[in-house]
Amino acid sequence: MSLIFEGLDFFLLPHVVISRQVTVATAGTELPIVPINYNTGTITVTDGSTTLVGIGTSFVGNVSVGDVIETAGLVTYFVAAVTDDTHLELSTEATATETGVAYSSYTLEETVRVILRADNDNAGKIFVGGVGVSSTTGLELNAGDELTLKVNNKVSNIHVDAGSNNQKVFILIERGGIMETRVPxxxxxxxxxxxxxxxxxxxxxxxxxxxxxxxxxxxxxxxxxxxxxxxxxxxxxxxxxxxxxxxxxxxxxxxxxxxxxxxxxxxxxxxxx
Structure with a gap:
């Protein structure tokens, strides 16, 4: 899997979290929709266990209940409890053992607005949806198409399946409400x-x-x-x-x-x- 982040820009507008263009070089790529909150140290998770052990971590004050932990293997878990600086309890059992690996944590807002725009001119298509998305599921984006998702509940990831290599997706993520200026x-x-x-x-x-x-x-x-x-x-x-x-x-x-x-x-x- 290869993700190339191009033109990383942070806007000064209220509620805007991140704006960037991502090149999807492998079909079936998952794109995190919120920026990293905390990733100091390494972690170990054991298959079948809900306990996450950190080394060199300071979870207290940096990670909260409801946050998402993404492991180096791109597996995500919700945090059910922060036990101490080096231990977390996960809401589900680990699906695979990963020892001493890097990780990222994400704080998820109740309202997230994600704008995706297909930015490539080749014939391949981009499909956006939840887990398991493929070229027969999700919402299809052709070059120049734009899709806005507003989710009023906690969300974690956007999954993208590219019809061919080097599909580009422009991502703009906002937190908070969206003002409507016209009557539909x-x-x-x-x-x-x-x-x-x-x-x-x-x-x-x-x-x-x-x-x-x-x-x-x-x-x-x-x-x-x-x-x-x-x-x-x-x-x-x-x-x-x-x-x-x-x-x-x-x-x-x-x-x-x-x-x-x-x-x-x-x-x-x-x-x-």
């Missing part, structure tokens, strides 16, 4: 449910610029996943009950789908600025 025109609104579970199309918008607001309504434990056709329970953006996601899709024909477990229900509102 409603295209469609409603609810969708799935009695037996599976993929459900919300609406075929087929307009150049739309905003889609999707909220999970069900009270059971299953989750809804948002994206394009080909979704399953391992891809798309996960929505648990009460969570919502706003998709701003510019200059792209967007057929929006959700993958629902049996009995799951989502509401949606599609508007055109």
């Amino acid at each position: 025109t409603s295209i469609a609104t409603g609810q969708r449910t799935s009695a037996g579970g599976g993929e459900v199309q919300l609406v075929a918008t087929k307009v150049n610029t739309v905003q889609v607001v999707i909220e999970a309504l069900s009270t059971n434990a299953a989750s809804a996943y948002v994206g394009v056709t080909g979704l399953d329970a391992t891809s798309g953006y996960e929505l648990t009950p009460g969570k919502s996601v706003v998709l701003n899709v510019n200059d792209h024909d967007a057929d929006v789908y959700v993958y629902l477990a049996a009995g799951e229900k989502v509401s949606y509102l599609i508007t055109k600025p």
Whole structure:
């Protein structure tokens, strides 16, 4: 895997976290969407254990409950407790043993706005979504397309699958609210449910610029996943009950789908600025 960070710029605008252009030289690359919070020392995690051990670390005051730890193997874990300067408890068991490796920690905000723009002119395409994204899932970006994601819940990563090498993605990340300066025109609104579970199309918008607001309504434990056709329970953006996601899709024909477990229900509102 090779990531080349070009033109690293920090803006002085309020809420802007980072702006950069990333070259994806390997398909299926995960891009962290927030800057590193703390990465001093090394860590060890053991397969099947929830305890993370640090060497040369000062976790107290630098790492908080709810932060994400990303290991050298690009595995991410949520912090469940900060025991002391050299020990963390993770919310899930480690999936692999990594000994004395470098790491990064990320502090995740409740509201994150991510703007992605495909910046390459070759024929390959870029697909953006949750874990498991591929050239048949996620939201497709062609050269010049721009996609804005606003997630009102804690999020960790954006996954990108490039159709060919050296795909460039421009990333702008903001924290905080987004001011709307114009009243949008409603295209469609409603609810969708799935009695037996599976993929459900919300609406075929087929307009150049739309905003889609999707909220999970069900009270059971299953989750809804948002994206394009080909979704399953391992891809798309996960929505648990009460969570919502706003998709701003510019200059792209967007057929929006959700993958629902049996009995799951989502509401949606599609508007055109």
